[in-house]
Amino acid sequence: MTAGVDELPIEEGSVELSLRNEFQGLGLRYAIVEGRTGRSPRPVKQRLRHLSDRVHGERVLNLRREPVAGAYRIFFRQVGIDPDEFNPPAEAVMLERLRAGRFASHDLLEDALTVAVVETGVAVRAFDADMLTGRLGLRLTQPDELLGDGPLKLDPGTIVLADERCPVGLIFGETARGFEVTKHTRRIALCAVRVGGVPEISVEEAIWSAAGIVGGR
Amino acid sequence: MPQLAPQQTAVRPPLRTGTDEAAARRSLRDQIARLERELARTFAAAYPRRGLDWSVGSPGGPRMLGMGELEELRDKLADRVEEARAELRRRALVERGNAETIERMLVEPDRYKWVRVSNHDIGEPGCKHWHSRPRLGLIGMLLGWWRVRISSGCP
Numbered sequence: 584m585t586a587g588v589d590e591l592p593i594e595e596g597s598v599e600l601s602l603r604n605e606f607q608g609l610g611l612r613y614a615i616v617e618g619r620t621g622r623s624p625r626p627v628k629q630r631l632r633h634l635s636d637r638v639h640g641e642r643v644l645n646l647r648r649e650p651v652a653g654a655y656r657i658f659f660r661q662v663g664i665d666p667d668e669f670n671p672p673a674e675a676v677m678l679e680r681l682r683a684g685r686f687a688s689h690d691l692l693e694d695a696l697t698v699a700v701v702e703t704g705v706a707v708r709a710f711d712a713d714m715l716t717g718r719l720g721l722r723l724t725q726p727d728e729l730l731g732d733g734p735l736k737l738d739p740g741t742i743v744l745a746d747e748r749c750p751v752g753l754i755f756g757e758t759a760r761g762f763e764v765t766k767h768t769r770r771i772a773l774c775a776v777r778v779g780g781v782p783e784i785s786v787e788e789a790i791w792s793a794a795g796i797v798g799g800r
Numbered sequence: 801m802p803q804l805a806p807q808q809t810a811v812r813p814p815l816r817t818g819t820d821e822a823a824a825r826r827s828l829r830d831q832i833a834r835l836e837r838e839l840a841r842t843f844a845a846a847y848p849r850r851g852l853d854w855s856v857g858s859p860g861g862p863r864m865l866g867m868g869e870l871e872e873l874r875d876k877l878a879d880r881v882e883e884a885r886a887e888l889r890r891r892a893l894v895e896r897g898n899a900e901t902i903e904r905m906l907v908e909p910d911r912y913k914w915v916r917v918s919n920h921d922i923g924e925p926g927c928k929h930w931h932s933r934p935r936l937g938l939i940g941m942l943l944g945w946w947r948v949r950i951s952s953g954c955p
Contacts, residue, residue, distance in 0.1 A: 604822065605864055606829075644847055647840040656840070657833045660873065663861025667854060723864070742862040754862045 591616065591794055593787055596774065597720030602742065606661070608779030611721050611744070612786050615712045615772050618797035620692035620764055627695070627796055628688045634701050635685040643677045651704030654780030659755070662742060672706030672755065692764050692771070695796035705775050705789035708744070709797075710751055710762045712770035717747030719774055724750060731759025744774065771797055821867070828870040835877035842884045848925040852887055856880050895923040902930050902948075910946040927954035 596611030603609060623631075646652045647666075655671040670678060676697055680686050686701070688694050692709055699707045710719075726739040730750050735757070737743065743750035752758040754776060764771055773793050777786045839854070846852055856876050859869045898921040905912040909932045918929035929951045934940030 601864070605825070645844050648837075648844055653837060653840060657836045659862075660832055660836050660856075660858070660877075661829050661865070661870075663859045663863055663865050663869070663873075665856065665858035667856070668858070738863070740863045742864075756862070 591791060591798075593790055594718070597718060597722075599720070599722040601723065602721055606658070606779060608777065608781070609658075609721065610777040610786075611719060611774060612777060612790060613719050613772055613774030614790050614794055615770055616794045616798040617769065618691075618771055618794075618799060619769060620690050620766065620771075620797070623688050623691045623694045627691065627698070630698055631686040631688055631694060634698065635680060638677060638680050638686075638701065640681060643674075643681055646674055646677055649704065651781050651785055654778050655704075655706075655755075657780070658778040662754070664755070669756075673700050673704045676700050692797055695793040698796060699789040699793040702792055703785045703789040705777075705781060705785050706755070707773050707775045707789050707793045708752060708758070709764045709793075710758065710772040710774070711764050711768045712772040713768070714762050715746045715751065715772055719744060719746055719751070719772065721745075721754065721776070730757065731761055733760075735759075744776075773797070825867060825870060828867070828874055831874050832870065832877060835874065835881055838881050839877060839884070842881060842888065846884070846888055848920070849888070849891055849923055852884055854880065854884065891923065895921065898922045905930060905932050905948050909948045910944055912948075913946060927951065 591614050593612050593614045596613055598609055598611060647656050652671065652673045655673065656666045659666040659669070659671055666674070676686075680701075686694075686697055696707050696709065699705065722743060722745050724737045724739055724741045724743055728737050728739070728750060729735060730737055730743070730753070732749070737750060741750075742754045744752040744754060750759065751762045773790050775786045775789050777783065839856075843854060856873075859865060859873065865873065898917050901912070901915070902917050902922070905915060905917070912932040913934075914932060916929055916931040919926045931949045931951070932946055933949050935945040935947050940946070
């Protein structure tokens, strides 16, 4: 189902019971928008420039103390990922801003995801909605499961984003081959993982923000 | 025939139920969260000091960690926080000493000939430095006209 951003329905993804019991506040929200990627229009590039001016070294230095960015960092630790080795999305984007001197425009989708994460601290992921089967959710992998249709074999118990057929991405990592948004994609599933300590409104705002850009509204 | 010692009743640890384990895991995750926040605070407070070790390592994921892994991670974080704080305390002492040196240099520059203290030495950002040098070069050096020159900052 697709709609204008104003009334864009945000779906609640399923979360496996064991994960829900283990990580209070863990959730998945997603929305499907009609849109495509391509070159970013001037207003989006201007928005990136404006955001570049707002982000400076001191902000980046203190980012991990901010409630939302800090919550993702803590979650990374709790699921066994070293956040200094694999930076949480907000930190990674901000560090890249410092390195490059600005938020460079890449394409419409990537720019939309950048705007969303910088403005809210919540990372939004994108999938080709027409490749998905049924609802999205968070779950643990079973033995011998592959990421998408392969070739990457996942360790049992890995936390993944999955549709009703197979894992489509690691919770904060790689997207399964064939599920990425390409120039042929016409419907995009935008999803965000919520962890404990992150307000629901920030997650929704992140999705709305990205949807507004890729949906061209 | 030797008399057998009365059989001792072994004291068994209480059985750990699912609820106990869930509570223990929650407690460990809370401790990890608190320590991570503390490490983040210490990290921000440490700027602009460099060379501190912030690495903690991880068991690998993303997955649900076992009790032992959570405990090990908690201990590593606690060690790292403690080590970082101790190192900052040690550096703060040195920096305070350097700041006092600047004050004394400003009062008696001729007692600190050629001494140079930078912002880095007092734990401040920037390139400013205080340098005790003779006024008018060689003449000042021969006549004992010393002064502290304060740089204007980064080139």
